[in-house]
Amino acid sequence: MKTDAPPEEQQRIEPPSRKSRPLLVDALIIPLLALFSALVVGGLVMIFADSEVARAWASFGRNPGNAISMSWDLVSSAYGALFDGAFGNPTAISETLLSSTPLILAGLSVALAFRAGLFNIGAEGQMIAGMLAASWVGFTLDLPAVIHLPLTLLAGFAGGAFWGSIAGFLKARTGAHEVITTIMLNFIALNFLTFFLKTPIYQRPGRSDPLSKEVAETARLPSFGDYRVNWGIVLALVMAFVIWYLIFRTTIGFRFRAVGANPKAAAYAGMGVAGTYIMAMAFAGGLSGLAGTANLVGVVYSMSPGFLGYGFDAIALALLGRTHPLGVVLAALLFGALRAGALQMQGVAGVGTDIIVVIQALIIMFVAAPALVREIYRIRARSAIETDAITKSWAS
Amino acid sequence: MALGFAAAWWFGFGSESGLDSTFGLNGRGSEIELAPLTLPSRETSLLLAAICVFLGAIQLTRGFGKKANLILGLVVGCFIFAFLIWAARDDSLNLLGMLQSTLLRSVPITLGALAGLLCERSGVINIAIEGMMLTAAFTGAIVGSAAGSTTVGLLLAVGAGALLGALLAVLSIRYRVDQIVGGTVINILALGLTSFLSAQILARYQNLNSPGRFRVIEIPLLSDIPIIGPLLFANNLFIYLMFILVIGINVALFRSRWGLRVRAVGEHPKAADTVGINVLRVRYRNVILGGMTAGLAGAYFTLGSVGRFDENMTGGRGFIALAAMIFGRWNPIGAFGAALVFGFADSLQNKLAILQVPIASEFLLMAPYIATILVVAGVVGRARPPAADGQLYIKE
Numbered sequence: 001m002k003t004d005a006p007p008e009e010q011q012r013i014e015p016p017s018r019k020s021r022p023l024l025v026d027a028l029i030i031p032l033l034a035l036f037s038a039l040v041v042g043g044l045v046m047i048f049a050d051s052e053v054a055r056a057w058a059s060f061g062r063n064p065g066n067a068i069s070m071s072w073d074l075v076s077s078a079y080g081a082l083f084d085g086a087f088g089n090p091t092a093i094s095e096t097l098l099s100s101t102p103l104i105l106a107g108l109s110v111a112l113a114f115r116a117g118l119f120n121i122g123a124e125g126q127m128i129a130g131m132l133a134a135s136w137v138g139f140t141l142d143l144p145a146v147i148h149l150p151l152t153l154l155a156g157f158a159g160g161a162f163w164g165s166i167a168g169f170l171k172a173r174t175g176a177h178e179v180i181t182t183i184m185l186n187f188i189a190l191n192f193l194t195f196f197l198k199t200p201i202y203q204r205p206g207r208s209d210p211l212s213k214e215v216a217e218t219a220r221l222p223s224f225g226d227y228r229v230n231w232g233i234v235l236a237l238v239m240a241f242v243i244w245y246l247i248f249r250t251t252i253g254f255r256f257r258a259v260g261a262n263p264k265a266a267a268y269a270g271m272g273v274a275g276t277y278i279m280a281m282a283f284a285g286g287l288s289g290l291a292g293t294a295n296l297v298g299v300v301y302s303m304s305p306g307f308l309g310y311g312f313d314a315i316a317l318a319l320l321g322r323t324h325p326l327g328v329v330l331a332a333l334l335f336g337a338l339r340a341g342a343l344q345m346q347g348v349a350g351v352g353t354d355i356i357v358v359i360q361a362l363i364i365m366f367v368a369a370p371a372l373v374r375e376i377y378r379i380r381a382r383s384a385i386e387t388d389a390i391t392k393s394w395a396s
Numbered sequence: 397m398a399l400g401f402a403a404a405w406w407f408g409f410g411s412e413s414g415l416d417s418t419f420g421l422n423g424r425g426s427e428i429e430l431a432p433l434t435l436p437s438r439e440t441s442l443l444l445a446a447i448c449v450f451l452g453a454i455q456l457t458r459g460f461g462k463k464a465n466l467i468l469g470l471v472v473g474c475f476i477f478a479f480l481i482w483a484a485r486d487d488s489l490n491l492l493g494m495l496q497s498t499l500l501r502s503v504p505i506t507l508g509a510l511a512g513l514l515c516e517r518s519g520v521i522n523i524a525i526e527g528m529m530l531t532a533a534f535t536g537a538i539v540g541s542a543a544g545s546t547t548v549g550l551l552l553a554v555g556a557g558a559l560l561g562a563l564l565a566v567l568s569i570r571y572r573v574d575q576i577v578g579g580t581v582i583n584i585l586a587l588g589l590t591s592f593l594s595a596q597i598l599a600r601y602q603n604l605n606s607p608g609r610f611r612v613i614e615i616p617l618l619s620d621i622p623i624i625g626p627l628l629f630a631n632n633l634f635i636y637l638m639f640i641l642v643i644g645i646n647v648a649l650f651r652s653r654w655g656l657r658v659r660a661v662g663e664h665p666k667a668a669d670t671v672g673i674n675v676l677r678v679r680y681r682n683v684i685l686g687g688m689t690a691g692l693a694g695a696y697f698t699l700g701s702v703g704r705f706d707e708n709m710t711g712g713r714g715f716i717a718l719a720a721m722i723f724g725r726w727n728p729i730g731a732f733g734a735a736l737v738f739g740f741a742d743s744l745q746n747k748l749a750i751l752q753v754p755i756a757s758e759f760l761l762m763a764p765y766i767a768t769i770l771v772v773a774g775v776v777g778r779a780r781p782p783a784a785d786g787q788l789y790i791k792e
Binding site for chain 1: 523571573576581584587595596597715762765768769
């Protein structure tokens with residue numbers, strides 16, 4: 001501990017160095033480099049997994065040019081198809097926006113929970129819970145669209161909020177770590193879904209396989225012209241704005257952030273930490289519920305067993321977007337593009353769609369480890385220690 | 397007490413008198429044959445229910461004090477036994493088979509819990525057990541098939557686990573990634589990689605997905621002891637390794653100098669550092685060891701149990717292993733006991749389905765996950781993790 005130095009010495013201000021970079025550039029460079037690195041490693045995985053290219057490498061000694069050019073062809077055609085499938089034409093762009101919609105909502109869910117210091121891995125289960133509620137409203141009630149659609153969306157939010165609040169309640173009352181409880185709730189929700197899909201309430205009449213009844217016409221999201229993209233994207237963007245407002249401009253949002261930054265200090269200041277946890281998980285669950293509902297009333301119109309597959313992506317999005325709604329939206333558009341282009345990539349270049357999951361995991365890894373990216377690309381650090389402390393103690 | 401009344405109501409009066417429940421007690425090829433245990437269903441259930449009610453009454457009036465937990469366990473045991481009797485009424489249930497199945501299903505959970513234990517005792521939270529298990533299962537399958545030897549497959553599977561452990565260690569210790577985020581990254585990466593490679597390679601080359609399984613090794617004299625013999629002494633390599641590891645790690649952790657150092661690092665790294673213990677090196681070593689154990693757990697899936705790799709075959713067991721670790725109070729023997737409980741829940745749903753118990757199968761499938769939540773919610777408050785669990789250590 002330094003003793004009190006004379007004021008002049010303490011006041012030494014460093015003149016802005018010529019090499020100082022604005023904060024925005026810093027916030028962009030690392031994620032972009034992370035994306036680039038992830039694509040590179042993904043390309044390596046593609047090369048490794050392709051039998052023809054692997055054989056070309058086996059005869060590297062005799063014909064080095066062949067191996068390299070085949071590898072380059074594979075990766076460039078794969079990424080080219082990926083880009084084409086995502087942005088190449090209006091239909092592709094429509095697909096990208098369509099894929100991004102549930103991602104935006106789910107990403108907001110995880111980001112909101114992160115702000116309150118909670119790690120919401122339960123997005124999948126919350127989506128299922130939301131869909132169960134929304135689809136029931138969708139195919140049971142018969143109302144004019146102006147009421148039916150919002151009611152269905154509301155039901156979806158409520159279902160997800162309920163499911164999320166279970167984990168919040170467990171954390172608030174017993175200190176059970178939300179990572180484990182939300183994952184368990186995911187599986188429980190999955191089983192509930194299969195169960196309900198076999199009951200007469202949900203099951204489509206005339207079929208013996210677990211497929212739900214279709215949502216009524218009046219409860220579906222209208223689409224834009226001939227394209228598949230629908231008003232869901234508008235909903236998602238509006239919710240992004242709402243969440244931004246909630247987090248940064250309301251008292252509740254301030255409570256979330258305070259509890260997330262330092263629960264003990266927040267408790268000392270009089271904020272109810274337990275109640276905050278429940279509320280945060282409820283909101284987060286509701287957002288995920290909306291994500292599932294948007295998918296339900298916008299694209300598929302009925303439910304079938306199985307996870308939707310947006311849950312883990314949502315975590316990636318929240319991290320990539322630095323838990324800020326705007327970042328989440330941008331990241332979700334990126335991931336939506338990846339998904340939209342993946343099918344094209346599989347068709348044209350023969351690379352399986354699961355490589356997208358690998359690339360996404362790599363993106364998270366590089367984004368979550370800025371020090372790693374710095375080391376690879378030799379960028380000087382801005383501050384001495386850079387950590388995003390999200391872990392709270394196991395038994396807090 | 398409530399359990400007692402519930403048992404009486406459902407099981408006692410639910411089954412008609414005169415029916416018998418037969419419990420088979422023999423395994424395959426046992427020398428000494430025991431006659432199956434036949435119990436009159438209704439009478440026995442009522443008797444067990446009466447015991448529960450009696451004990452509950454004592455608890456209400458006098459309380460058992462320190463022995464309360466033991467009595468609670470006894471009551472739960474009676475409840476479960478009565479449940480089994482009810483489920484098996486007028487039918488037969490192989491009790492030994494059930495015990496065997498419980499033990500087998502608890503193997504990956506125990507090994508996973510040991511892996512988590514090794515990491516957490518040195519202060520690193522390891523959420524990536526699921527990913528490590530999945531990767532090791534995949535590696536074991538593909539290498540075992542390619543090399544034609546289960547042993548080689550096993551070795552490389554353990555190696556794969558160690559590799560992922562090293563990745564986790566590097567990410568969280570060197571690059572200061574939040575440990576839970578790092579663990580999640582590894583999980584997603586593992587899922588993506590194994591799914592991708594499984595679709596690209598295993599789907600095309602089926603012969604790479606048949607590694608064979610380890611044979612059952614019967615210990616000559618001991619395996620002939622009735623009931624216990626076939627249960628404990630006629631298993632394959634994995635179960636024996638599990639027993640050795642449980643006892644071995646217990647001894648190492650609590651009665652050796654190495655264990656003392658590990659625990660010191662986990663409880664108070666700064667103090668350990670001042671005494672001269674290399675905190676970072678201990679953490680690296682432990683996380684890699686944990687990865688190896690998780691690799692063993694993963695190899696069990698393909699090389700010890702099923703004999704082929706299926707996408708996402710671990711099904712959340714890595715997280716159940718974490719719950720078992722918490723339930724077992726970060727203690728190998730406790731973790732083993734907890735894993736047995738989960739294994740029982742897991743095998744229960746299988747047996748009950750065979751017995752055609754009138755409960756929807758989905759609810760039975762949920763059983764292990766609900767059990768996990770109950771455990772984590774009920775126990776965490778009272779169990780104490782290593783004090784420096786999850787905290788960064790920055791050497792000054």
